[in-house]
Amino acid sequence: MPEGPQMVLLKEQLDHLIGQQLVKATGNAPDIPFDIIEGQSLTAIKTFGKELLFCFQHFTIRIHLMLFGKYAIDGVLNRLLRLGLAFEYAEINFYACECKFIQAPLDEVYDWSTDVMHVSFDPAKALKKLRSKPKQLICEALLDQNILAGVGNKIKNEVLFRRRVHPESVVSEIPESELKGLIHECVKLSFEYLDWKREETDNEHWEVYKKKECRRDRVPLRKEKIGKSGRSCYFCDRCQVLYVPDNI
Ligand SMILES: [Zn+2]
CATH class of the missing domain: 1.10.8.50 (Helicase, Ruva Protein; domain 3)
Known part of the structure; x- marks a missing residue:
């Protein structure tokens, strides 16, 4: 299971996505309203412990890789896609992870x-x-x-x-x-x-x-x-x- 440092590193590797528009979202994540998130621009990426947080103006997408989660930056893996986020100039695909849609302000959700x-x-x-x-x-x-x-x-x-x-x-x-x-x-x-x-x-x-x-x-x-x-x-x-x- 990835620990905090791995998520901080992943955030660093994805920082170039900030400011880009989410062009297409795909996958089978049940909690994600794909029609709502498409077209929105990424305002920040944060981490909390073992969680990665994609922040948009009115909501956040939380990724937890759990025990067996995987991801690919600008590529795909031969697995069932949980959540694929295609931005204007780059994409990231997540597999076997937990995805949540958060609408509350993060300062209320996280200590x-x-x-x-x-x-x-x-x-x-x-x-x-x-x-x-x-x-x-x-x-x-x-x-x-x-x-x-x-x-x-x-x-x-x-x-x-x-x-x-x-x-x-x-x-x-x-x-x-x-x-x-x-x-x-x-x-x-x-x-x-x-x-x-x-x-x-x-x-x-x-x-x-x-x-x-x-x-x-x-x-x-x-x-x-x-x-x-x-x-x-x-x-x-x-x-x-x-x-x-x-x-x-
Ligand atoms: Zn000893």
């Missing part, structure tokens, strides 16, 4: 301060939200898009490894200074990830995600599906501290 890559990201608010879920496992809390929008499974695993926090740690047992450290690292890593994506070197940089051995201890890493979400965790039992209540 930008929860997006780790947004200029208004508020780490104090994120800390407060984390602490409001004291019983949650940290590996699940970091993936909560209402707390840290844009953080996905790769960023989660890498951040926990960098900070030496075990994914099964319980939020209430993690010292506040460490929760702050985790939030800070989510932001830092997201921007590093964006740079790596621009250079197409991201796969060279993962220290724990889909890796076999801890680079610090030279012991095998563990891979487990932890928590209700069942997302994969990669971690080292030796150097990542497990914060749990004494009575467990």
Whole structure:
């Protein structure tokens, strides 16, 4: 699943569409009123976490690539088209994604301060939200898009490894200074990830995600599906501290 940095990069790759008129919209996206959106001019492209937002004067089209979504810029893929947007001089086609038509002002729909890559990201608010879920496992809390929008499974695993926090740690047992450290690292890593994506070197940089051995201890890493979400965790039992209540 694409994470926040991939959507920011995609936005950068599409910025040249801004100001162009949407000449033709096609596909089988059920929520999109094709007759209404055609002929309108694109005023902005924004991202919120893992979502890409095509903004027009009176509405927004929201794209979420979910787990298996794909896209092609100025080309097509041999798949069922979900939403194709043909502008005057360029087009983008989306597949296996979720598309939504938003008419409300975006500032009413989104709390930008929860997006780790947004200029208004508020780490104090994120800390407060984390602490409001004291019983949650940290590996699940970091993936909560209402707390840290844009953080996905790769960023989660890498951040926990960098900070030496075990994914099964319980939020209430993690010292506040460490929760702050985790939030800070989510932001830092997201921007590093964006740079790596621009250079197409991201796969060279993962220290724990889909890796076999801890680079610090030279012991095998563990891979487990932890928590209700069942997302994969990669971690080292030796150097990542497990914060749990004494009575467990
Ligand atoms: Zn280790």
